[in-house]
Amino acid sequence: MIGAFNLKKYFPVRGGVVGTQYLKAVDNVTLTVRRGEVVGVVGESGSGKSTLGRMLIRLLEPTGGEILFDAPEEEMVKYREALESGDKESAEMISRKYSLLRKKGSELRKLRTRMSMVFQDPYSSLDPRFRILDVIMEPMISTGYLRGEEARKKALDLLEEVGLPRAFGNRYPHELSGGQRQRVAIARALSTDPELVILDEPTSALDVSVQAQILNLLKEFRRRKNITMVLITHNIAVVSYMADRVAVMYSGRLMEIGDKDDVLTRPKHPYTMALISSVPRPRPGEARKRIVLKGDPPNLLSPPRGCVFHPRCPMAFHECGWTAEEVAEDINYLVQGKYYNVFGDNVKVIPLQDKVKVEGANPESIKKVLEVERENIRSLTAVKEVTEDSLLIIHAFQEPKLYKESERRSVSCLLYR
Amino acid sequence: MEERTEEGKYSNLILSLKVFFSNRTAVAGMVIFLAYVVDALIMQFDPRLLGVTNPNQFTYNFVNPVPQPPSSQYPLGTTYPGINLLQAILEAIRVDLGYSMLIVVGGAVIGAVVGILAAYVGGYLDELLMRFTDIFFSVPYLVLAIAVGFALGRSFTSMVIALIIVWWPIYARYTRSLTLSIKESVFVEAAKAAGASMVRIMFKHILPNTLPPVVVQISLDLGSVVGVFATLAFIGFIPNANTPELGYLASLGLNYVQSAPWTVIFPGLAITLFALSVNLMGDGLRDVIDPRRRS
Numbered sequence: 001m002i003g004a005f006n007l008k009k010y011f012p013v014r015g016g017v018v019g020t021q022y023l024k025a026v027d028n029v030t031l032t033v034r035r036g037e038v039v040g041v042v043g044e045s046g047s048g049k050s051t052l053g054r055m056l057i058r059l060l061e062p063t064g065g066e067i068l069f070d071a072p073e074e075e076m077v078k079y080r081e082a083l084e085s086g087d088k089e090s091a092e093m094i095s096r097k098y099s100l101l102r103k104k105g106s107e108l109r110k111l112r113t114r115m116s117m118v119f120q121d122p123y124s125s126l127d128p129r130f131r132i133l134d135v136i137m138e139p140m141i142s143t144g145y146l147r148g149e150e151a152r153k154k155a156l157d158l159l160e161e162v163g164l165p166r167a168f169g170n171r172y173p174h175e176l177s178g179g180q181r182q183r184v185a186i187a188r189a190l191s192t193d194p195e196l197v198i199l200d201e202p203t204s205a206l207d208v209s210v211q212a213q214i215l216n217l218l219k220e221f222r223r224r225k226n227i228t229m230v231l232i233t234h235n236i237a238v239v240s241y242m243a244d245r246v247a248v249m250y251s252g253r254l255m256e257i258g259d260k261d262d263v264l265t266r267p268k269h270p271y272t273m274a275l276i277s278s279v280p281r282p283r284p285g286e287a288r289k290r291i292v293l294k295g296d297p298p299n300l301l302s303p304p305r306g307c308v309f310h311p312r313c314p315m316a317f318h319e320c321g322w323t324a325e326e327v328a329e330d331i332n333y334l335v336q337g338k339y340y341n342v343f344g345d346n347v348k349v350i351p352l353q354d355k356v357k358v359e360g361a362n363p364e365s366i367k368k369v370l371e372v373e374r375e376n377i378r379s380l381t382a383v384k385e386v387t388e389d390s391l392l393i394i395h396a397f398q399e400p401k402l403y404k405e406s407e408r409r410s411v412s413c414l415l416y417r
Numbered sequence: 418m419e420e421r422t423e424e425g426k427y428s429n430l431i432l433s434l435k436v437f438f439s440n441r442t443a444v445a446g447m448v449i450f451l452a453y454v455v456d457a458l459i460m461q462f463d464p465r466l467l468g469v470t471n472p473n474q475f476t477y478n479f480v481n482p483v484p485q486p487p488s489s490q491y492p493l494g495t496t497y498p499g500i501n502l503l504q505a506i507l508e509a510i511r512v513d514l515g516y517s518m519l520i521v522v523g524g525a526v527i528g529a530v531v532g533i534l535a536a537y538v539g540g541y542l543d544e545l546l547m548r549f550t551d552i553f554f555s556v557p558y559l560v561l562a563i564a565v566g567f568a569l570g571r572s573f574t575s576m577v578i579a580l581i582i583v584w585w586p587i588y589a590r591y592t593r594s595l596t597l598s599i600k601e602s603v604f605v606e607a608a609k610a611a612g613a614s615m616v617r618i619m620f621k622h623i624l625p626n627t628l629p630p631v632v633v634q635i636s637l638d639l640g641s642v643v644g645v646f647a648t649l650a651f652i653g654f655i656p657n658a659n660t661p662e663l664g665y666l667a668s669l670g671l672n673y674v675q676s677a678p679w680t681v682i683f684p685g686l687a688i689t690l691f692a693l694s695v696n697l698m699g700d701g702l703r704d705v706i707d708p709r710r711r712s
């Protein structure tokens with residue numbers, strides 16, 4: 001149905017002294033959605049889910065990458081292979097045929113009948129000066145899908161389908177509750193009988209009691225109309241209830257993608273494991289060990305090198321992208337604290353280019369400390385060797401790609417190379 | 418949460434009225450403003466109701482031209498040449514109110530269109546408009562109005578045009594800033610996702626949402642414009658062939674101001690009272706449209 005390939009969105013951020021920097025809201029995301037399928041996109045707030053969703057229906061222009069719309073499964077696979085093997089010619093041929101990004105003007109307007117979006121906050125997504133009927137008719141009228149009396153009739157029918165009385169057509173949004181407004185937003189999104197609907201946190205602004213009703217409504221539509229959905233949410237329970245497949249995002253990147261049950265019960269990526277372990281389990285007896293991540297999500301202006309997750313990853317190892325600064329910081333912490341007795345006052349830890357200089361310390365004692373602390377402080381795994389003059393050499397790193405873990409599962413972690 | 422709203426249909430209107438009527442000074446302002454409007458309408462359509470035969474001219478009395486103090490026959494006294502001040506003020510309100518409305522609404526319409534275009538289209542157009550309005554803002558508007566008036570010729574019509582030219586940039590700036598915030602709203606994004614064209618978004622979504630604050634601004638500005646207009650007439654910048662106008666009316670008693678101060682005070686009061694009333698009313702309206710103040 002739709003496929004994103006190496007999709008990027010870098011927002012320019014004007015900085016004072018440093019000049020313009022780029023905030024990498026979405027970076028190199030590749031994701032395909034089959035017809036009739038519901039793909040859940042999960043991740044913490046700020047991980048780029050909404051930005052991805054907005055690019056998929058062209059509310060935001062990507063900085064790079066490609067989106068293919070309505071391409072058959074085989075073409076998408078071919079496109080991906082062409083990209084991987086650097087076969088520009090075949091990629092260009094497929095792009096020309098299916099690229100959503102190359103659509104303009106009336107062609108794009110026509111496509112807008114085939115895809116739509118439901119936004120997170122139904123209090124701001126409906127124009128306060130529009131009557132409900134006009135809200136629902138807007139996509140039909142703007143795209144010329146239906147006009148006049150036909151559009152009116154369809155809008156009234158839709159009101160009924162989303163479980164609201166027809167009389168609501170003459171009301172204004174402020175006269176409706178949050179749940180009712182979200183029903184209106186859903187009616188609007190379905191008014192041109194789209195094949196693809198992007199749902200950006202469709203329930204997270206609503207009362208808990210209303211959330212289930214809205215999810216059931218969506219499920220019902222999906223069953224009746226075979227609509228393809230991309231369901232964006234930070235709530236694993238919502239994904240677990242609605243989705244066929246799950247994509248996990250972290251810091252603008254795709255960490256893992258696979259069938260829902262597979263991902264939720266057997267997470268492969270260390271981040272997914274932590275994410276799922278934080279969800280309370282339905283059966284208390286089955287409580288699993290909770291993995292608490294240290295630190296915060298990274299600054300998107302200068303994300304960590306290598307694997308973006310490495311500073312927080314409990315399984316990170318020498319190739320994950322450690323820098324001399326990171327290693328120096330942790331060693332300094334040990335030298336000044338726990339091992340103060342061993343090293344004393346006169347030790348200086350200086351990060352250099354891919355090396356860390358430890359002045360005033362015996363290389364043998366450093367080696368011993370590294371040996372002991374390696375298990376807990378993952379950055380220490382990156383020390384390749386300690387030279388005679390106490391220079392710590394840092395390992396070369398690798399940027400993880402999306403590795404195929406099994407037929408229907410891909411993981412962006414070096415452990416699955 | 419799902420069940421309310423049977424009675425909700427007019428709830429917003431009722432709430433708005435409640436907010437407005439709980440503000441006593443705003444209500445007083447509105448009553449005075451409406452009194453001016455009613456007076457203007459009577460003078461326009463049936464002046465005989467107030468005992469006036471020709472509202473387009475002051476009625477002179479050369480038999481007794483020297484200003485007389487207020488009395489039972491002339492409640493506000495008379496001004497040179499023997500004009501009944503009360504009647505003259507009642508006649509003049511129509512002219513001042515009419516021209517001021519024309520100026521403010523004209524300025525608001527032009528300003529709103531330009532402001533929305535600049536903010537929505539952005540780029541060069543926006544830059545150009547902002548520099549242009551900067552120039553307007555850096556010159557005192559009375560000076561600017563006089564300059565434009567000289568260029569266009571000194572008559573009521575050209576003064577109206579001059580003041581519209583002076584006034585629209587304020588509205589352009591104001592709607593521009595309103596538009597900049599509205600265009601970031603999710604419902605505009607939803608309209609884009611629905612395939613709405615730029616023109617449709619500007620005029621169907623953004624314009625209607627800028628209207629309430631602009632209407633408040635209009636009511637606040639009405640007071641200043643009446644003042645400016647009357648000032649220009651008072652200093653004799655608009656040549657007047659006996660047209661009932663408050664500034665001109667005040668200027669008639671100027672030679673007698675020491676012996677007969679009422680000749681200037683009463684027309685001046687009529688202007689001040691109007692300016693005050695629209696300001697009070699505008700403040701009340703601002704409360705109505707500001708959601709933070711209506712809990």
Ligand SMILES: Nc1ncnc2c1ncn2[C@@H]1O[C@H](COP(=O)(O)OP(=O)(O)O)[C@@H](O)[C@H]1O
Pocket residue numbers: 011023024025043044045046047048049050051052300
């Ligand atoms: N228009 C924008 N300009 C600058 N930064 C943005 C913009 N939109 C989103 N961002 C930033 O991009 C990152 C991802 O945002 P978003 O896609 O909304 O995440 P999510 O939906 O997962 O919470 C955030 O850091 C956010 O601040």
Ligand code: SF4
Pocket residue numbers: 269270271307308309310311313314315316317320400412413414415
């Ligand atoms: S590549 Fe895998 S192991 Fe290494 S930091 Fe990233 S998630 Fe952790």
Ligand SMILES: [Mg+2]
Pocket residue numbers: 046049050051200201
């Ligand atoms: Mg979001």
